[in-house]
Amino acid sequence: MCGMPALKLSSKHCDFINDDHLLGMLLRQRSDAVRIREIIAKSLSKEPLTVEETAALVMADDPELVEEIFAAASRLKQKVYGNRIVLFAPLYIGNNCVNDCSYCSFKRSNTGAVRRTLTEQEVREQVIALEENGHKRLILVFGEHRRYDPRFIADTVRTVYATKSGHGEIRRVNINAAPLDHEGYATIKEAGIGTYQIFQETYHHSTYTRVHGKKTPKADYLYRLHGLGRAMEAGLDDVGLGVLFGLFDWRFEVLGLVSHALHLQHHYGVGPHTISFPRLRPAHGVKSDSRHLVDDYDFKRIIAILRLAVPYAGLILTARENPDVRRSLMAFGVSQIDAGSRIELGGYTEAGDAQVMEREQFSLGDIRSLDEVMAELMRDGYLPSFCTSCYRSGRTGEHFMEFSIPGFIKEFCTPNALLTLQEYLEDYASPETQSVGEALVARELQKLEDGDFKETLCGRLSAIRQNKSRDC
Numbered sequence: 193m194c195g196m197p198a199l200k201l202s203s204k205h206c207d208f209i210n211d212d213h214l215l216g217m218l219l220r221q222r223s224d225a226v227r228i229r230e231i232i233a234k235s236l237s238k239e240p241l242t243v244e245e246t247a248a249l250v251m252a253d254d255p256e257l258v259e260e261i262f263a264a265a266s267r268l269k270q271k272v273y274g275n276r277i278v279l280f281a282p283l284y285i286g287n288n289c290v291n292d293c294s295y296c297s298f299k300r301s302n303t304g305a306v307r308r309t310l311t312e313q314e315v316r317e318q319v320i321a322l323e324e325n326g327h328k329r330l331i332l333v334f335g336e337h338r339r340y341d342p343r344f345i346a347d348t349v350r351t352v353y354a355t356k357s358g359h360g361e362i363r364r365v366n367i368n369a370a371p372l373d374h375e376g377y378a379t380i381k382e383a384g385i386g387t388y389q390i391f392q393e394t395y396h397h398s399t400y401t402r403v404h405g406k407k408t409p410k411a412d413y414l415y416r417l418h419g420l421g422r423a424m425e426a427g428l429d430d431v432g433l434g435v436l437f438g439l440f441d442w443r444f445e446v447l448g449l450v451s452h453a454l455h456l457q458h459h460y461g462v463g464p465h466t467i468s469f470p471r472l473r474p475a476h477g478v479k480s481d482s483r484h485l486v487d488d489y490d491f492k493r494i495i496a497i498l499r500l501a502v503p504y505a506g507l508i509l510t511a512r513e514n515p516d517v518r519r520s521l522m523a524f525g526v527s528q529i530d531a532g533s534r535i536e537l538g539g540y541t542e543a544g545d546a547q548v549m550e551r552e553q554f555s556l557g558d559i560r561s562l563d564e565v566m567a568e569l570m571r572d573g574y575l576p577s578f579c580t581s582c583y584r585s586g587r588t589g590e591h592f593m594e595f596s597i598p599g600f601i602k603e604f605c606t607p608n609a610l611l612t613l614q615e616y617l618e619d620y621a622s623p624e625t626q627s628v629g630e631a632l633v634a635r636e637l638q639k640l641e642d643g644d645f646k647e648t649l650c651g652r653l654s655a656i657r658q659n660k661s662r663d664c
C-alpha cells in the first residue's frame with residue numbers, strides 16, 4: 193500500500209487508503225451477533241476499533257443488531273462525554289474559489305454565485321453580531337484562492353480574537369480551509385487557532401477524481417489526504433477529519449474515516465480531535481446526483497458506528513440537518529453542534545431570516561436562533577457548553593483528557609460547562625430559555641455530592657448571577 197510515487201511525501205507518508213482493499217474488507221465481513229457483541233464490548237471498554245472491526249459493524253444489517261449498535265453508541269457517549277454538547281457557529285470569510293467541486297455552489301464554473309470576501313471591518317461586524325448572540329467558538333470557512341493565503345487566514349484569526357463587543361468575546365477560532373504546506377500551517381498556528389479541519393469529501397479515488405475534475409488544486413487526492421499529516425508535522429496537532437456523505441457508498445467512507453484516524457494516531461501519536469459527517473445538501477448551480485444519498489436511518493448508523501470506532505474524537509453534527517433530524521440524532525454520540533448559523537457571506541448582519549441561495553454554499557436545514565436551540569437542548573436534558581478552558585490553558589488534547597483521565601469530566605468539564613452556561617443565561621438568554629436553563633443548572637447541582645467542590649462551584653455560579661466573574 194505504501195510507496196505511492198506521485199508526490200514528494202515525507203517518510204511518514206504512504207497512501208493508506210486502498211479502494212480494493214477496503215471494498216474487499218466490506219465484502220468478507222462476518223457480522224453475526226457474537227462478533228458484533230464482541231466488537232461492541234471492546235468499544236465500550238473505550239478501545240478504538242480496527243478498520244476490520246468497523247467493517248463488521250458497517251455490514252451488520254439485521255435490525256436487532258443495528259439497535260444494539262445504537263444503544264451501545266448512546267451508552268458510550270454518556271460514559272465518555274456525559275450530557276454536554278459544545279456549541280459553535282460558522283463564519284464564512286470568502287467564497288472565491290479556483291476549484292470546481294461538482295457539489296458546491298462556490299465552484300469556479302458557477303457563474304451565478306455572488307462572490308465576496310469580507311473586509312476586515314466586515315469581519316469585525318460579523319464577529320460582534322455573533323458575540324452579541326452569545327457565541328464563544330467560531331469556525332472560519334474559506335474557499336480556495338490565492339487571496340486566502342496563510343497570512344490572510346492568520347490575520348483574519350487575529351482580527352476575530354481582537355474583536356470584543358463589550359458584551360462577550362470569541363475564545364476559540366477553528367478553521368475549515370484548503371490543505372496547506374508545512375510553512376502555511378506554521379504561519380496559522382502562530383495566530384492561535386483551535387482545530388484545522390479538512391474534509392476528504394470522499395475517500396474513494398475514482399469518485400474523488402470524478403467530482404473534483406482535473407487541473408484544479410483540489411483534484412490532487414493525495415495532497416489533500418496528507419494535508420492533516422503535514423499540519424501535524426508543522427506542530428499543529430489539533431485537526432478534524434470529514435466526509436461529505438452522498439458522493440460514494442457510506443459504508444466505504446466510514447472505513448476511509450477510520451483508516452485516516454488510525455493513520456494519524458499511528459504516525460503522529462495523536463488522532464483527530466473531531467470528525468464531521470456532512471450530508472450532501474441542495475446547492476445553487478449544482479445538479480443533484482442521488483445515487484449515494486444517505487437516508488436518515490443509515491445516517492444514524494454512520495454516527496453510531498463512528499462513535500464506537502473512534503471513541504475519543506468529538507463528533508460534529510451541523511445545521512445542514514433539519515431540527516427534527518438533529519434532535520433525533522443527538523443521543524448517538526454527537527458532541528458538538530453549530531447553532532444560529534448563517535452561511536451566506538455577511539449573513540449575521542445582512543440577510544435577516546431569509547436564506548439567499550446565490551450567496552450560500554448550500555442551503556441549511558436548521559436556521560433557528562442559538563437561543564431556540566439552547567432551549568431545546570436543555571429541555572431534552574443536554575448541558576450546552578461554551579467552555580474553552582482547556583484550549584486557553586494550552587491543553588490542546590482536551591478530548592483525550594476527557595476520554596482517558598478518570599474524573600476529568602466531573603472535575604473540569606461539567607463545572608466549566610455549567611459556568612459558561614450560567615454566563616449565557618445571564619447575558620443573552622430569552623426569559624423562557626433562562627428559566628429552562630436555571631432548572632437544568634439546579635438539576636446538575638443536585639447530582640453533585642455535598643462538599644467543598646460543590647460549594648465553590650455554587651459560589652462561582654452566584655458570582656456570575658451577580659455579574660462579578662467571567663473567567664471560564
Ligand code: SAM
Pocket residue numbers: 295296297333334335336368369370371390391393435436470471472473474475512553554
Ligand atoms: N474550500 C475548502 C474545502 O473545500 O476544503 C473549505 C471549505 S468548504 C467551503 C467546506 C465543506 O463544505 C466542504 O469540505 C464540503 O464537505 C462541504 N460542502 C460543499 N458543498 C456542499 C453541499 N452541497 N452540501 C453539504 N456540504 C457541502
Ligand code: SF4
Pocket residue numbers: 289290291292293296297298299300334335336410
Ligand atoms: Fe471551493 Fe471548497 Fe466549494 Fe470546493 S468545496 S468549490 S474547494 S469552496
